[in-house]
Amino acid sequence: MARSISMEAAGLTLAFLILILTISAASSTNQIQILNAERRIDLSSHIVKVFLTLKVENVMTAPASEIVLAFPPAQADHLALVKAQAAIGKKKKKSYVHLDVNPTELPDAPNGTKYFSISLLNPLSSGETATLEVLYILTHSLKPFPAEISQSESQLVYFRDSALILSPYHVKQQTTFLKTPSTKVESFTRVEPTKFAGRELKYGPYEDRPPYSFSPVTVHLENNSPFAVVEELLREVEISHWGNIQITEHYKLVHAGARHKGVFSRVEYQSRPSFSGTSSFKHLLASLPPRVHSVYYRDDIGNISSSHLRSDYRKSELEIEPRYPLFGGWKATFVIGYGLPLEDFLFESPDGKRYLNFSFGCPLAETVVDKLTIKVVLPEGSKDPSAAVPFPVEQHLETKYSYLDVVGRTVLVLEKKNVVPEHITPFQVYYTFKPIFMLAEPLMLASKGLMMQLSSDGSGSHDPLPGQPSMLSLNSSACPCSPN
């Protein structure tokens, strides 16, 4: 027995050693070469989406299990998301498999280049090729120039990138396509062959470029899409086992495009909407879950009367209008709040824990969130909260005092920077809860004397946010925690 175990251990160590060797071999960049790279950059909104299709080949003998993507440091700072998938099968039966992408370091990174490594499903053996599709999203990458425009001007922005794909590998053939929002392009750097037709600017094809080839290009183009950036978004999800989930979202919205300069003329804005204030926006669309109820839209000084809610069984759409149109640099803060039926979002896991299944990200369409904070306020008496989020987020715990609380509610706080609409994916918060605690609030209400005694020791800092609706008027008919 003992011997076999030691044998096994030795085998494992060997396998591990081999693995390490493979990785180091993979990171030695001349193992892989890119046969064909096609990059499509979508500049039609202020969120830059880049679709990268790579055809890679293992030219060395050792199998390669990961492919490394390289980003210049300026781009890496604005990188919101990197996703990769591999195409499997032939043309007709093509299917895509999601691949893991993780930030990594390479020893000889020139000029602070940042790397992401894509782990392949099956290591690429010698001579084998694979096709990878990568999507990465850049925020704050369109720099308005001129930085200040007047009401009648349209917004021009710079986009800077390289005509050649930055890669640690040798690239045999590559092409880059830029999709512009309009045909109006002021100027662009020429790196022959370069072609501009319609709304597409084409760089390439370029043949046989060595690793880390770089050729900076600048495109100066018109982009009047709304540069809606939420500087801070605080989403508070308050769970009540009496049948309701209350969401309160605090927005700090800013128009991050070219700053508005000089006069704002209402008469021009009203009478010539197509020429005046083209880069400004006055509507925003928030997509909310179906069966949403008691929706409100307000700010520090009261209700904002300009919003419309359309809802059907699949989704609800809330169209909101800030109090004034947003021009470049103008800000608006507001609060959206709504209630949701508990049974749509709260479930019981097989191990007896309850979990909330809710969507991450910002409900507003086409917006970037610089800093997103999600606070999941669990019912009083909940224990052991843990979150399962598909991407890295910062987490910590807080305590909040709301209606009729004695010991306070556990709040799980999730924070993430640079959030784009692609981050709208479900996440789960698991916690344990004894049903007896459900009686806490009615008991509190009933026995006020007792409550006063108890609450005197718990009257610490408590700061519920404004406009919070009462938890007492909730529908108690819905069965809590029933999987739907």
Add this chain to the structure above:
Amino acid sequence: MAVTKTEPINGSTNKPSSSSVSMKSDLMSTLSLKSLKLKTKQQELLIRVSILCLVYVLAFITRLFSVLRYESMIHEFDPYFNYRTTLFLTEKGFYEFWNWFDSESWYPLGRIIGGTLYPGLMVTAAIMYWGLRFLRFAVHIREVCVLTAPFFASNTTLVAYFFGKEIWDTGAGLVAAVLIAICPGYISRSVAGSYDNEGVAIFALLLTFYLFVKAVNTGSLAWGLGSALGYFYMVSAWGGYVFIINLIPLYVLVLLITGRYSMRLYVAYNSMYVLGMLLAMQIRFVGFQHVQSGEHMAAMGVFFLMQGFYFLGWVKHLLGDKKKFEALLRIIVTCAVGVGAIALGVGTASGYISPWTGRFYSLLDPTYAKDHIPIIASVSEHQPTAWSSFMFDFHILLFLFPAGLYFCFKRLSDATIFIVMYGLTSMYFAGVMVRLILVATPAVCLISAIAVSATIKNLTTLLRTKSKVSQTGTTKGASGGKGSSKALPDQSQPFQRNGSYCIAFRCFLPAQGAHGNRVIFDDYREAYYWLRQNTPADAKVMSWWDYGYQITAMGNRTVIVDNNTWNNTHIATVGRAMSSYEDEAYEIMRSLDVNYVLVVFGGVTGYSSDDIKQVFVDGENWRWSIPFLPIETAKIVRFLVEYKLSYYRFGELVTEYGKPPGYDRARGVEIGNKDIKLEHLEEAFTTSNWIVRIYKIGGVSIALIYCLDQGSDFRNVQWIHVLDFVSSDNLSSHPTPPPSHTNTCFQQQKFKLDHIQQSCSNSTITAEGNKYYGECHEKSIRFLKPANKEASLGRETDSERWAPPPQGYALGCFWWAEIAFV
């Protein structure tokens, strides 16, 4: 028992049993009657309590209209200031609040908030808020503020019940509670969202009166103490406490004259006055006024009179001889009157006792304000009351009031004398000023309740005696009569909805859309929020003073003037800037360090009480503030800033179908000048319905150079620091109105402001922290008028200085037509 024993001897066996049966039945009937009586008493109690509960709820829910129809928000102007201060109190705590120097208003002067406001309302709301938070109700302070007024209105109904019970009977109390719950004159000032001092003050006023009457009726020190506490609350809440401190002495005087002096009265008045005065001095804004101001002297005089009366009674008792006593009396009275007069004279001459304020004069003489204090006269709620508003605010009570007076006179007692005096004096004041209808409302309700209650009682007794005589079923008629007469006060309910609720929802204007849907012109908040979000945090906004409170509260920006008409010079400067040529206005604005100018314009929506009306038409009251305006050439108006800012680029807009562009819907004319050019100002924002327009001042603001005391060297110091220094120093070292005239004189170095003539002000800060402006030298500006809207309106000694300039300019309302067609 003896009878029953003797009767069997007589031999009849049936009789005793029958008699005993009848006895038993009698006993039974009396027993059942007794139990029935107990039951009716219980029933009566039950009905009374349930009626009171219903009235309590009714008073609350009738005031929720604006919350249900619109939203839970603060309305009007002054409530915004109160809300802002309450927010500060709850966030920063009481000491910070008490010492708050607000640099966001009255730029560059600032305002010592803690010393220039009545904190009762804010403290009340904050305590309710903290209490609710302690009980773990996670309410927002805004909700508490919005619902404070209805809550106190409900409490007022309870006080009215007890008051009515005290002066007449329970029936009158119940009717009074119902009436005060639904009286439009009171509803209009206590709707949800109208978070103003009056909301709690009426409760405090009625409570003080009730407790005082109770004290007079019982002679109990405890009730006297209660009324002193009520008075303290009233003083902390509203400047209207002056009414109490004058009415009660007047009442005592009347009782003395009518020979109703009693030990009860002595105890009640003395305990209430002494304690109330001492407590009231704890309010910083009121300070030592109880012993220094002419308005409070009557109470003190009556206090001494009471002591004299008591002393004389004692002497009379000791002497026993009538002639001796009369001789003594003569000597004492002459001496007392002489000493009193000398003391008053010396006090007044030395300035220790300040004379009556302009506001007090204007109460006694309704025409006073118009001639002497134009700013007070220009406020619509300070106008003499029109007959129609009496009708709207009192409705049927107007007719019940004389009947109630009749009943009171019929059954004179200490309590009814009080309510009669309260009713008559407050009715007089209600006639002088629209807003004082509020003070008269409780009295009118109580007296009308007496009328209703007494009439019904008479009627029912009449019907009962009739029904006893005729022995027929006229009880039905009686109950019918009762029902119909009971219905009387209730009938007033549907009518009042017209007038009362709509006291200026000035934050947004609901209107009817083209398709019959409700459109809300939310332009004010749009503009305020724009200011809040998109201007630098230290931007100074100049606007007509009406909007000052809202801009600071909702826009969170510094304003030059606000609704606290604290310093007329400043308001006049703004008024002048608005009605100057652009060049001149620009200089004034620069000198005031203004960054943005906000004007309210109703030409697109047809909202007529906009700035154009305020500045030019109401400005007529202010003609001393714009003395240079040669209005006879109305063409000039076109070049004045207010006009230009309102109508800038308006000529390009078609406001109404079938009308030429630039058609002003508020005034119904096409504007004369459609090509307005601005030199120094640029349009920064205009709201979607053009109601609020904001302009930005071009160029850099110049630093003001101030001098502390004339003759000393110029120092580049901040106004606020200067003021801070002055105020803290004076407040601590001179409790009396100090002779420390700090000539805070500011001069513009770069610009020669001919028409402002170096607005020097000789400012004095009194112990209360109020700032009063004294005389300027030479022929300088006329507007030396200081004031504090809420309380003491400058203590001017020389009414000459208040006078409008000799050269009166005819700024007629007809200028509209001229603008349009010249």
